[in-house]
Amino acid sequence: MRSYRLTVPAVALLSFASFASAAPAVADGGDADRSFTIEDPRITESSGLAASRAHPGIYWTHNDSDDGPYVFAVDSRTGKTVATITMKGVGEPRDVEAISLGPDGNLYVGDIGDNLDGSWNHVWIYRFPEPKELRDATVRATQFDVKYADGPRNAEALMVHPKTGRVYIASKKEGGGGLYEGPAKLTAGADNVFRRVGEVPWVTDGAFSPDGKELVLRSYFSARGYAFANGRLGKDYPVESPLLPQSESVTYTADGSALMYGSEGERSSVERVDLKNGGGGGSDRPGGKSPSSAGAGGAADGDGSPVKGTTLTGVAVLAGIGLLLFLGRRRRKD
Numbered sequence: 022m023r024s025y026r027l028t029v030p031a032v033a034l035l036s037f038a039s040f041a042s043a044a045p046a047v048a049d050g051g052d053a054d055r056s057f058t059i060e061d062p063r064i065t066e067s068s069g070l071a072a073s074r075a076h077p078g079i080y081w082t083h084n085d086s087d088d089g090p091y092v093f094a095v096d097s098r099t100g101k102t103v104a105t106i107t108m109k110g111v112g113e114p115r116d117v118e119a120i121s122l123g124p125d126g127n128l129y130v131g132d133i134g135d136n137l138d139g140s141w142n143h144v145w146i147y148r149f150p151e152p153k154e155l156r157d158a159t160v161r162a163t164q165f166d167v168k169y170a171d172g173p174r175n176a177e178a179l180m181v182h183p184k185t186g187r188v189y190i191a192s193k194k195e196g197g198g199g200l201y202e203g204p205a206k207l208t209a210g211a212d213n214v215f216r217r218v219g220e221v222p223w224v225t226d227g228a229f230s231p232d233g234k235e236l237v238l239r240s241y242f243s244a245r246g247y248a249f250a251n252g253r254l255g256k257d258y259p260v261e262s263p264l265l266p267q268s269e270s271v272t273y274t275a276d277g278s279a280l281m282y283g284s285e286g287e288r289s290s291v292e293r294v295d296l297k298n299g300g301g302g303g304s305d306r307p308g309g310k311s312p313s314s315a316g317a318g319g320a321a322d323g324d325g326s327p328v329k330g331t332t333l334t335g336v337a338v339l340a341g342i343g344l345l346l347f348l349g350r351r352r353r354k355d
Contacts, residue, residue, distance in 0.1 A: 053077050054078055054097055055097055057095075058291075059082070059290075060099070060102075061102040062287070066285045067084065067284070067289050069120035070271065071122045071128065072275045073151065077275065078097045079097070080291065081120055081151075083117050085116065085285065089113075090111055091108075104155040109161055110161045111147050111162050114145075116134030118132075118178075119226060120179075121179055123186050124181075124185075127148045127150055130146065131144075133179055135175040143166050143173075144167045146164075146167055146179070146207065147162045148207070168212045174192035174193075174194075174201070177193050178191035178193075178225065180228060180236065188207065191238055193223055196223070197220060197221065197222050197223060199217040201216060202218045218254075222238065224240050225240055225268060226238075226270045231273060233249065237260055239260075239270075240268070244261070261294050263294060269284055277296070280293070281294075
């Protein structure tokens, strides 16, 4: 989502800072895959995140709107950009919101946002091989046209299943969206129709576990996990997530031991949250949570108690800030 500057009362910011300090502890995770700050001044709207499998500790990201066909490789050990990839052979990106690494070794970039609330009759996915060497390069990408079977949608979450290679998109709408499944194989030069296969909350990004058995979807203030089998959502459960100024992205670490949560803004942070039981899927739920009937806000743990680090007062403050940000965006929609 495109960022918009909005003045928030100082008291709200102070309340937010106090609440954020009570958020769940984040582990460093050794030399690589630690929490880090994106240092590149060109990256001001990091809207998607994908852990490299070819280069340990490297995370692929991109800006949101109005930046061009660029993807950046950022080293989690230093926060510095170690490669800038320029995609050629694609149109001018419109609203790039997500990035995911497929089992074929390709990076999939989702130009799937729609700041006009679903008025574009198609969106795009760009695909190119993950570079073997980390250096600035121009690569030829394949462009795929995407349409939804039930009409245009605004979306920010694109996930490639790590086993089947199938692409999924989670649409975004106040009150909840849908999970859309793409064709078994994307085709260039033709419409790739995505069909609704499940209902999901309002989300800003998502990621499959490395074994493909779990899907995590995040929003501004929470995250939820879903069992995933045969291309369909199973039981859902709350997932521990940090509180960030503008929560936009999530990915598993390459080994599945943690989730990495990103945010937008200059020198934005990427926060690591360890999975208590090692991650990977099945009964090994992210954050050690078991499936529960907690609501989409994710404010309860698997036993019905509040998620560690959250308070009702803090949630109220964040909800107020979220409302102010939303109103600011509504005033400046394209």
